[in-house]
Amino acid sequence: MKKLLIAKPALxxxxxxxxxxxxxxxxxxxxxxxGSLSKAICINGENIAFSLRDQDQHxxxxxxxxxxxxxxxxxxxxxxxxxxxxxxDITPFYQLLQKNKTLGYMAxxxxxxxxxxxxxxxxxxxWSIIGQQINLTFAYTLKRRLVEHYGDHLxxxxxxxxxxxxxxxLQHVSIAELxxxxxxxxxxEYLLLVSQLFAAGTIxxxxxxxxxxxxxxxxxxxAIRGIGIWTANYALMKTLKQLQxxxxxDVGLLNALLNHELIKDKKDNAGIDKLFKRFKxxxxxxxxxLWRSLSVVKRDL
DNA sequence: ATCCAGGGGTCAC
DNA sequence: GTGACCCATGGA
Numbered sequence: 001m002k003k004l005l006i007a008k009p010a011l012x013x014x015x016x017x018x019x020x021x022x023x024x025x026x027x028x029x030x031x032x033x034x035g036s037l038s039k040a041i042c043i044n045g046e047n048i049a050f051s052l053r054d055q056d057q058h059x060x061x062x063x064x065x066x067x068x069x070x071x072x073x074x075x076x077x078x079x080x081x082x083x084x085x086x087x088x089d090i091t092p093f094y095q096l097l098q099k100n101k102t103l104g105y106m107a108x109x110x111x112x113x114x115x116x117x118x119x120x121x122x123x124x125x126x127w128s129i130i131g132q133q134i135n136l137t138f139a140y141t142l143k144r145r146l147v148e149h150y151g152d153h154l155x156x157x158x159x160x161x162x163x164x165x166x167x168x169x170l171q172h173v174s175i176a177e178l179x180x181x182x183x184x185x186x187x188x189e190y191l192l193l194v195s196q197l198f199a200a201g202t203i204x205x206x207x208x209x210x211x212x213x214x215x216x217x218x219x220x221x222x223a224i225r226g227i228g229i230w231t232a233n234y235a236l237m238k239t240l241k242q243l244q245x246x247x248x249x250d251v252g253l254l255n256a257l258l259n260h261e262l263i264k265d266k267k268d269n270a271g272i273d274k275l276f277k278r279f280k281x282x283x284x285x286x287x288x289x290l291w292r293s294l295s296v297v298k299r300d301l
Numbered sequence: 302a303t304c305c306a307g308g309g310g311t312c313a314c
Numbered sequence: 315g316t317g318a319c320c321c322a323t324g325g326a
Contacts, residue, residue, distance in 0.1 A: 132306095227309085
């Protein structure tokens with residue numbers, strides 16, 4: 001079995017990332033076991049499966065299905081690097097955290113936690129549309145139904161590793177079919193529209209990368225029906241790792257800020273602005289760490 | 302039973 | 315530009 005090594009940067013904890021990926025939810029797009037994860041993705045048209053584990057100064061990537069050629073292996077390594085944001089020096093963020101009386105504890109409690117991405121823009125947009133205005137448990141249920149009905153999968157070591165459906169497939173699904181899976185009429189409409197746009201090549205990650213500014217990227221996304229300011233920022237944060245992205249209006253973010261008594265109420269926009277101003281350039285990391293703090297509360301209850 | 306959930310569109314003003 | 319209203323459904 002082909003084995004690839006990926007060097008671990010400073011301020012990185014695989015366990016911390018792994019724990020977040022596993023949280024309390026049932027994510028169908030990866031399988032977690034203590035100390036390792038398994039996943040399947042499509043690279044250059046081929047479905048590949050791998051597992052990832054922590055070993056001393058490296059992450060060890062074991063290819064468990066496909067990926068024989070070197071170009072695919074390089075792409076896979078790059079995928080992991082982007083997924084866990086391994087090339088970023090996050091010490092400036094930690095310095096900002098440690099200066100903050102309320103949030104400083106995170107530098108210790110969540111040490112080495114990284115902004116975990118979603119490489120595929122289409123998947124990120126679909127996932128955020130699914131997650132709009134419903135609780136996360138149900139959102140993961142809906143995602144699983146979508147993936148199991150319309151996505152590929154690889155069977156490896158007794159595990160069924162699912163791959164997010166391609167837009168070319170989803171664009172031809174009917175609203176009635178999605179309604180039967182308990183998607184709301186609106187979510188079904190939005191998902192089909194986004195699928196059509198991606199299948200037709202009207203929108204892509206490449207289009208976003210060609211934008212001159214962050215504002216332009218937001219405008220490009222929010223021009224699409226079903227994608228508002230929250231969804232656009234979520235996708236830019238997860239897919240492009242645009243660190244100035246703040247998913248405004250996010251219920252989880254607001255609850256985390258309330259838990260830490262950093263805002264008076266959910267309409268305290270001034271309080272929010274004041275906090276994020278201190279984390280200029282690291283806004284997304286702050287959001288991600290605040291989301292991480294929600295899981296702590298949930299776990300401790 | 303009741304309120305809320307990692308929102309967004311629409312429409313009145 | 316702002317705010318009220320609707321959507322839909324499961325979780326707690």
